[in-house]
Amino acid sequence: MKFKHLVILSIATMITAGCATEVTSNETDTQTPIATTLASPVAESGNFQAAEHPTQGKVSVVKEAGKSYLEFDQNFQTDNGPDLFVILHRSATPPVSGIQEKDYVSIAALQNISGTQRYAVPDNVNLADFKSVAxxxxxxxxxxGYASL
Structure with missing residues (x-):
């Protein structure tokens, strides 16, 4: 009698484990296409390098729903300073000091000195006119610091 209960319990355990594995694999399969379709196409990217201060990380120009964004990756880092801005510069290598107003467009105040962040590029800015992010x-x-695009 005990043997019969043990066999039934074993069979029930195997069926339950098999069903759990099937559900898990089905959930994974349905999530993969969703993640793929939400990915944003990267138009351009570049790695930050130091100018006046150590600056590192990667910036990407991302197109999404007809708009362009500058995205800094999780490795972005620069020194703290007053009045910091994210700008687009016409040159691939902006000057270390003495930037002239005709050569850049200001995108926004820098949100954080490190980590992932995103900035909307204004609709009236033609990205083809600029060769770097600074x-x-x-x-x-x-x-x-700056990154050539």
Whole structure:
């Protein structure tokens, strides 16, 4: 009698484990296509390098729903400073100091000195006119770092 209960319990356990494995594999299969369709196409990218201050990480130009964004990756890092801005510069290598107003467009104040962040590029800005993204100190007109696109 005990043997009969043990066999039934074993069979029930195997059926339950088999069903759990099947559900898990089905859930994984349905999630994969969703993640793939939400991925944003990267138009351009570049790696930050130091100018006045150590700056590192990667910036990507991402197109999404007809808009362009600058995305900094999780490795982005620069020094703290006053009045820091994200700018687009016409040159692939912006000057370390003395940036002229005709050569750049300001995108936004820098959100954080490290980590992932995203900035919308204004609709009236033609990205083809600019060759780099820079972290710029407006107060001292100094380029902290830049990434050529």
């Amino acid at each position: 972290i710029w100190c407006r107060q001292f007109n100094a380029t902290f």
